[in-house]
Amino acid sequence: MTPAISIKDLYKTYDNGFEALKGISLDVAEGDFFALLGANGAGKSTTIGVLSTLVRKTSGSVQVFGQNVDTNSYETKLNLGVVPQEVNFNHFEKVFDIVVTQGGYYGLPIKLAKERAEKYLNQLGLWDKHNQQARNLSGGMKRRLLIARALVHEPRLLLLDEPTAGVDIELRRSTWDFLQKINRAGTTIVLTTHYLEEAESLCRNIAMIDRGVIVENTSMKALLRKLHQEHFVLDVRQELEQAPVLNGFGCELIDSSTLEVILESHQDLNDVFTELQAMNIQVKSMRNKSNRLEQLFISLLKKQE
Amino acid sequence: MTLNYKLTAFNTIVWKEIRRFLRIWIQTLVPPVITISLYFIIFGNLIGRRIGDMGGYTYMEFIVPGLIMMAVINNSYANVVSSFFSQKYQRSIEELLVSPVPNYVILSGFVIGGVARGLAIGVIATFMSLFFSGLHMYNLFITLMVVLMSSIVFSLGGFINAIYANKFDDIAIIPTFVLTPLIYLGGVFYSVELLPDFWRLVSKLNPIFYMVNAFRYGILGVSDVNVWYAFTMLVIFTGALFAFSLFLLHRGKGLRH
Numbered sequence: 038m039t040p041a042i043s044i045k046d047l048y049k050t051y052d053n054g055f056e057a058l059k060g061i062s063l064d065v066a067e068g069d070f071f072a073l074l075g076a077n078g079a080g081k082s083t084t085i086g087v088l089s090t091l092v093r094k095t096s097g098s099v100q101v102f103g104q105n106v107d108t109n110s111y112e113t114k115l116n117l118g119v120v121p122q123e124v125n126f127n128h129f130e131k132v133f134d135i136v137v138t139q140g141g142y143y144g145l146p147i148k149l150a151k152e153r154a155e156k157y158l159n160q161l162g163l164w165d166k167h168n169q170q171a172r173n174l175s176g177g178m179k180r181r182l183l184i185a186r187a188l189v190h191e192p193r194l195l196l197l198d199e200p201t202a203g204v205d206i207e208l209r210r211s212t213w214d215f216l217q218k219i220n221r222a223g224t225t226i227v228l229t230t231h232y233l234e235e236a237e238s239l240c241r242n243i244a245m246i247d248r249g250v251i252v253e254n255t256s257m258k259a260l261l262r263k264l265h266q267e268h269f270v271l272d273v274r275q276e277l278e279q280a281p282v283l284n285g286f287g288c289e290l291i292d293s294s295t296l297e298v299i300l301e302s303h304q305d306l307n308d309v310f311t312e313l314q315a316m317n318i319q320v321k322s323m324r325n326k327s328n329r330l331e332q333l334f335i336s337l338l339k340k341q342e
Numbered sequence: 343m344t345l346n347y348k349l350t351a352f353n354t355i356v357w358k359e360i361r362r363f364l365r366i367w368i369q370t371l372v373p374p375v376i377t378i379s380l381y382f383i384i385f386g387n388l389i390g391r392r393i394g395d396m397g398g399y400t401y402m403e404f405i406v407p408g409l410i411m412m413a414v415i416n417n418s419y420a421n422v423v424s425s426f427f428s429q430k431y432q433r434s435i436e437e438l439l440v441s442p443v444p445n446y447v448i449l450s451g452f453v454i455g456g457v458a459r460g461l462a463i464g465v466i467a468t469f470m471s472l473f474f475s476g477l478h479m480y481n482l483f484i485t486l487m488v489v490l491m492s493s494i495v496f497s498l499g500g501f502i503n504a505i506y507a508n509k510f511d512d513i514a515i516i517p518t519f520v521l522t523p524l525i526y527l528g529g530v531f532y533s534v535e536l537l538p539d540f541w542r543l544v545s546k547l548n549p550i551f552y553m554v555n556a557f558r559y560g561i562l563g564v565s566d567v568n569v570w571y572a573f574t575m576l577v578i579f580t581g582a583l584f585a586f587s588l589f590l591l592h593r594g595k596g597l598r599h
């Protein structure tokens with residue numbers, strides 16, 4: 038099957054001499070939910086920019102559903118919806134007009150554009166604001182308006198450049214639910230983020246990019262299998278003065294009723310509970326200390342250095 | 343890419359532009375009306391009576407075509423330069439750049455938006471002139487063609503200014519230091535026949551001189567230049583500026599990195 042995105046040896050050097058991309062190659066399958074992960078300035082937005090034609094590549098080839106973005110820009114652009122990192126609509130226009138106008142740019146007749154605008158504003162919880170100027174929306178609502186605008190022509194591929202940056206947890210979760218829904222309906226989604234939890238929760242495949250180079254490109258499951266250690270935080274009922282000594286496990290006392298336990302990939306959490314029970318220590322609750330992907334990401338970057 | 347698709351995209355851009363200048367009518371429609379009223383009252387009515395006839399018409403009748411043309415030129419230019427630069431500045435132009443709309447449709451949409459505002463102001467100025475002077479119409483076709491082409495030329499000028507502008511100051515410099523002097527020295531308020539030979543020659547290097555005179559010819563039937571020569575100049579300017587604007591869009595000057 039033709040991949041949704043096929044990037045080969047993509048280089049981008051900006052006019053100021055900054056090398057944003059140093060020969061990346063990447064395939065994204067149709068129907069995938071794909072994460073492009075990296076720190077600020079790693080090259081994620083430049084990659085999205087090249088795909089959306091806002092950034093001109095220095096060299097390399099980029100195809101969207103088998104069409105070259107340089108020679109078949111009409112066909113590639115019709116298949117693309119772009120959600121930029123920064124809010125880029127006219128703040129003085131009405132919410133409804135912003136989405137309907139974008140439909141017109143993609144050739145939708147006005148009646149259809151209005152129907153689609155209503156549909157997506159409804160699905161993203163913005164319909165009750167449709168007659169307001171965009172400047173009156175909250176930050177999270179503006180981000181969802183960007184998504185509604187990008188979907189009005191119902192593209193096969195949706196590019197989201199940090200879609201939930203600065204959005205509160207509730208809105209972020211509802212945006213995730215919405216994106217999962219449209220992905221299940223067949224839209225290929227490529228998401229750039231530095232919220233590692235976001236990538237882990239949503240995406241099936243992932244590429245990690247660092248200083249213009251792809252350092253990892255695999256499935257999320259395969260990537261997480263590479264993780265050697267996990268840190269768990271346990272809240273216990275008893276007041277402890279020192280960390281219990283657990284056979285074969287690292288254990289630290291964070292405060293009098295909180296422990297941090299470190300598990301290697303071959304170890305079982307059950308054994309920790311058994312040992313704690315033997316010491317008459319009751320566990321009230323448990324959580325991951327930090328995002329697993331974050332630990333892996335940091336270790337991959339360290340390897341590069 | 344079908345013709346139907348291009349027409350839909352073109353209509354979308356034009357209506358968006360019209361909606362914009364109507365939404366901010368207090369900034370776009372009211373100031374030129376006040377300015378033109380003052381010109382009519384002060385130059386036409388108060389001072390004009392002391393000047394006497396010019397080109398066989400009263401001074402008021404002589405300056406009406408020039409003032410209408412001045413309003414059309416200023417507003418066509420201002421509409422495109424402010425709209426396109428604002429969209430570039432707040433990056434909402436990216437809505438268009440990521441879409442499949444061809445560059446010539448984008449350019450035509452903005453230009454027709456500028457023409458719409460220029461002509462709207464032109465019509466308002468014409469109605470206002472009726473309070474001060476009778477309406478002459480020597481040749482309707484020439485009048486309409488000249489005003490339309492002049493509006494297109496200055497809309498294109500506004501577009502090029504907006505492409506090169508990096509800050510809001512940059513969109514004020516050209517109207518202040520180039521456009522206004524060219525308009526005032528373009529024969530709006532006087533016939534170049536009154537000037538010494540040297541300054542008459544200099545005036546003929548000013549493109550606005552041809553527009554004002556061709557427009558005056560359409561309305562009054564008098565002109566300081568051959569009207570077909572003026573038409574030729576307008577066609578050349580329109581073609582050259584359209585081609586240059588398109589070239590800048592293709593290169594992505596100031597728009598794509």
